[in-house]
Amino acid sequence: MNPSPTDPACLDPLVATVIRADVRAQSAYHVPDAAGMVKLDAMENPYPLPAQLRQELALRLADVALNRYPVPSYLALKQAICREQQVPSGYDVLLGNGSDELISIISTACAGDGRKVLAPEPGFVMYAASARLAGLEYVGVPLRADFTLDLPAMLAALAQHRPAVTYLAYPNNPTGTLFDAQQVLQIVAAAAPFGIVVVDEAYGPFAPHSLMPALPRFNNLVLMRTVSKLGLAGIRLGYMAAAPALLRQFDKVRPPYNINVLTETAALFMLEHLDVLQEQAARLRVARAELSSRLAQLGGVEVFPSAANFVLIRVPDADKVFAALVARKVLVKNAGRMHGLLQNCLRITVGTEHENLLLLAALAEALQVSSSAPD
Ligand SMILES: *Cc1c(COP(=O)(O)O)cnc(C)c1O
Numbered sequence: 001m002n003p004s005p006t007d008p009a010c011l012d013p014l015v016a017t018v019i020r021a022d023v024r025a026q027s028a029y030h031v032p033d034a035a036g037m038v039k040l041d042a043m044e045n046p047y048p049l050p051a052q053l054r055q056e057l058a059l060r061l062a063d064v065a066l067n068r069y070p071v072p073s074y075l076a077l078k079q080a081i082c083r084e085q086q087v088p089s090g091y092d093v094l095l096g097n098g099s100d101e102l103i104s105i106i107s108t109a110c111a112g113d114g115r116k117v118l119a120p121e122p123g124f125v126m127y128a129a130s131a132r133l134a135g136l137e138y139v140g141v142p143l144r145a146d147f148t149l150d151l152p153a154m155l156a157a158l159a160q161h162r163p164a165v166t167y168l169a170y171p172n173n174p175t176g177t178l179f180d181a182q183q184v185l186q187i188v189a190a191a192a193p194f195g196i197v198v199v200d201e202a203y204g205p206f207a208p209h210s211l212m213p214a215l216p217r218f219n220n221l222v223l224m225r226t227v228s229k230l231g232l233a234g235i236r237l238g239y240m241a242a243a244p245a246l247l248r249q250f251d252k253v254r255p256p257y258n259i260n261v262l263t264e265t266a267a268l269f270m271l272e273h274l275d276v277l278q279e280q281a282a283r284l285r286v287a288r289a290e291l292s293s294r295l296a297q298l299g300g301v302e303v304f305p306s307a308a309n310f311v312l313i314r315v316p317d318a319d320k321v322f323a324a325l326v327a328r329k330v331l332v333k334n335a336g337r338m339h340g341l342l343q344n345c346l347r348i349t350v351g352t353e354h355e356n357l358l359l360l361a362a363l364a365e366a367l368q369v370s371s372s373a374p375d
Contacts, residue, residue, distance in 0.1 A: 043173070176304060184199065198222040309350045
């Protein structure tokens with residue numbers, strides 16, 4: 001009898017022959033089903049576009065020539081991004097199908113025997129996953145218990161490993177921490193003799209400032225951003241700015257038509273209406289402060305400072321609280337088992353004012369139930 005193709009344990013001889021052992025050993029990236037839930041697990045902007053804008057966008061998209069390949073220079077879109085996102089003059093951007101694709105372009109371009117990627121952790125999981133897939137060795141350097149950078153440990157690890165690529169998420173995911181800017185730039189300077197440092201500003205729209213202006217001071221600095229957290233997660237568009245000599249090399253690894261024409265058109269349209277998304281981000285920053293202070297008032301909850309559109313909290317028993325929240329139709333991210341430093345932590349995306357109230361009420365109940373229920 002043939003093994004069932006849906007049985008994960010199946011030892012299909014063809015699969016075993018064809019697929020790499022490390023890939024077979026991996027588990028798939030799991031996205032939980034959020035149907036019917038208050039969805040606060042993925043750092044999405046909860047606000048839809050105003051109806052009028054959606055109508056205009058529909059008309060714009062209707063004119064797109066779907067039968068044609070994109071023009072692979074993406075000149076108009078790149079120029080609009082450079083203009084709207086304060087990319088320093090003389091600097092260009094490279095576009096990715098989400099910053100996830102940019103991370104994988106960097107891995108592919110930098111991989112080689114004995115080459116390494118380094119990042120503080122807990123951090124964004126794709127840095128390590130992408131590095132390993134490309135055959136790079138990944139080195140994680142623990143943050144301090146309050147999730148700030150351990151600068152001496154970072155500098156020591158840089159000197160020891162001389163990584164080709166270092167990632168620093170600014171602000172960091174899943175902690176929300178805005179690392180000290182001077183320390184970040186010290187790391188960029190320390191890595192300059194042997195490696196690039198990618199400052200990942202995925203949460204830039206919610207942070208007090210950007211490190212983009214520092215770009216001309218370092219030829220090994222790569223500034224990466226995405227429109228996902230700003231409110232366009234569905235169109236998949238990320239970009240990175242760096243010295244032209246570096247970007248030219250990364251561009252050779254980029255699949256030529258990686259941004260589809262619908263994404264290109266929608267992004268150009270939204271850049272003309274950036275104020276709408278920026279107002280939504282401002283509203284979320286206000287809601288983040290409100291949510292953080294209300295969370296801190298719940299007994300037994302520790303709230304960590306956040307410069308992103310989510311808040312990391314620590315509760316007495318994250319597994320029980322998470323399950324009790326799911327039972328109340330609220331989905332957050334249980335980060336408690338992602339890293340030793342994240343024990344009993346939950347990551348909560350800032351939602352609409354209404355969603356945040358639902359979360360707070362459900363969390364108050366969940367904390368009660370979880371403290372009284374036996375194991
Ligand atoms: C969400 C996230 C990304 C991925 O962004 P996409 O553009 O949606 O692929 C990159 N970096 C960090 C730190 C993130 O949290």
